[in-house]
Amino acid sequence: MKEAVERIARLWPSSGKVLVLTGAGISVPSGIPDFRSPGGLWSRYDPMRVATAEALANSPAEAWRFILDARDVMAAARPNAAHEALAELERAGLIEGIVTQNIDGLHQRAGSLNVVEFHGTMSGWRCNGCQAPKDATRAMEVTPETAPWLCERCGAVVRPDVVFFGEPIPLDALDKSGQLASGAELALIVGTSCEVAPANVLPQLVRQQGGRLAEINLAASRLAPLCDAAVAAGAEEALPLLARLLLDQ
Ligand SMILES: [Zn+2]
Known part of the structure; x- marks a missing residue:
């Protein structure tokens, strides 16, 4: 796992223009089943x-x-080490914002500030x-x-x-996530299979603009073939390691 995490660290832009897309997998270790x-x-x-x-x-x-x-x-539920690592990276200016498909509020409780809740709260x-x-x-x-x-x-x-099944994504969430994606040099996919539109469009948007793509997922997502680096591990193990590599260098 360490080598794959190092590959993601090498892709990281010093500008910190990174969009992180999270899904159910990041909150499973917090006790929230998918x-x-x-x-x-x-x-x-x-x-x-x-x-x-x-x-x-x-x-x-x-x-x-x-x-x-x-x-x-x-x-x-309580935030886990993955939520905390993302909050730490944002504080250090290495993440622009998080788009989450989760409704649990755990990113904010861990200290993340720029969080777009695609499916509400x-x-x-x-x-x-x-x-x-x-x-x-x-x-x-x-x-x-x-x-x-x-x-x-x-x-x-x-x-x-x-956002209940069959309801539209709120316009302001679409708007803010689109802005994050349009400025991003890297999209990091965490704990989501990327099966659900329109959230799965965001990483593809980043890639179309010449940005890089990486993922941390127990099982490869649908966008894995497009990724420049992929870690097959739980986010609560891989993200703290990634944060250490990025922050201690
Ligand atoms: Zn009423």
């Missing part, structure tokens, strides 16, 4: 069926079973009807007995600020 993996915590139902705009509108009780589980898993809440923002503390008080939480103003179901 939604797309079978079994485990999400086995009681299929998130791709209940975490949808239709389920929220038509079967809010079912959607809220998933929302409560997701809420509790995120609340119990479980730490914000709003009414699905009148769109009024809702209190995150109150969201923690909802129980299976009192769910679903209904808007005190209009009676519609309350929801986390996440």
